[in-house]
Amino acid sequence: MRQRAASLSVFFPAYNEQDIIGTTLARAQEVIPRVARDYEIIVVDDGSSDGTAAIVEEIAGRDAHVRLVRHAANAGYGAALRTGFASARHELVFFTDADGQFDLREIDALLDRLSEAPVVVGFRLRRSDPWYRLVIAKVYNLIIRVVFGLRVRDIDCAYKLLRRDVLQQVMPLESSGAFVSSELLIKLRRLGVPMVEQGVHHYPRKTGVSKGATPRVIAATMRDIVRLRLGRRLA
Numbered sequence: 072m073r074q075r076a077a078s079l080s081v082f083f084p085a086y087n088e089q090d091i092i093g094t095t096l097a098r099a100q101e102v103i104p105r106v107a108r109d110y111e112i113i114v115v116d117d118g119s120s121d122g123t124a125a126i127v128e129e130i131a132g133r134d135a136h137v138r139l140v141r142h143a144a145n146a147g148y149g150a151a152l153r154t155g156f157a158s159a160r161h162e163l164v165f166f167t168d169a170d171g172q173f174d175l176r177e178i179d180a181l182l183d184r185l186s187e188a189p190v191v192v193g194f195r196l197r198r199s200d201p202w203y204r205l206v207i208a209k210v211y212n213l214i215i216r217v218v219f220g221l222r223v224r225d226i227d228c229a230y231k232l233l234r235r236d237v238l239q240q241v242m243p244l245e246s247s248g249a250f251v252s253s254e255l256l257i258k259l260r261r262l263g264v265p266m267v268e269q270g271v272h273h274y275p276r277k278t279g280v281s282k283g284a285t286p287r288v289i290a291a292t293m294r295d296i297v298r299l300r301l302g303r304r305l306a
């Protein structure tokens with residue numbers, strides 16, 4: 072059997088996920104101690120206007136491994152990831168969505184693959200999203216491949232494990248929006264950091280409101296693509 076990872080920070084970006092955040096945390100409290108000796112579970116509450124932060128606070132009060140980090144106002148998915156990266160204290164950093172679309176138990180498979188590379192990126196074996204999201208994702212992945220030469224199966228798969236020393240080489244990231252996942256991988260690739268990919272399962276969103284791929288998100292992503300291509304700052 073694989074040794075438990077020495078030290079692991081897990082974080083969940085969360086924006087108005089009050090219906091599921093308690094379940095997400097309970098699952099993490101069950102799974103993470105089994106895979107890591109020393110660990111922390113962080114929720115980055117991105118200025119939620121619902122009860123997300125209050126629920127996390129209550130759970131954190133009972134479990135010292137759980138921590139709430141808060142944005143005063145909604146700052147975007149990229150900003151939430153950046154805060155998660157900056158808050159993580161352990162040797163390994165893992166993040167996934169708070170909305171229950173992934174199964175945390177599959178972190179095992181990613182940990183196993185750390186012997187091959189310091190960065191393990193998930194890809195969705197079969198993506199459970201509406202058809203138009205799949206089309207947008209296909210086009211987006213193609214654009215990133217053509218513009219930046221990045222060949223990754225599923226850039227936006229929110230299931231990634233990184234060694235923190237490697238992550239620090241590309242910090243601070245600049246994108247506040249959905250482009251952040253691309254920015255992360257493009258910058259790691261530019262540094263020649265080895266990456267391996269691991270298939271994971273993906274489930275439909277059952278609660279909360281879908282926030283991905285709105286016109287605003289897409290416009291901000293296009294702006295970030297142009298800026299990074301031109302070598303400008305994204306912030």
Ligand SMILES: Nc1nc2c(ncn2[C@@H]2O[C@H](COP(=O)(O)OP(=O)(O)OP(=O)(O)O)[C@@H](O)[C@H]2O)c(=O)[nH]1
Nearest residue numbers: 084085086117147148151168169170276281282283
């Ligand atoms: N979209 C979005 N997500 C955020 C933001 N801040 C934090 N998040 C969290 O980031 C994760 C990913 O967002 P999702 O809305 O689930 O994106 P998605 O999975 O591509 O699309 P849906 O689940 O269909 O909405 C979730 O856990 C959100 O709660 C934000 O400003 N925008």
Ligand SMILES: [Mg+2]
Nearest residue numbers: 168170172276
């Ligand atoms: Mg989701």
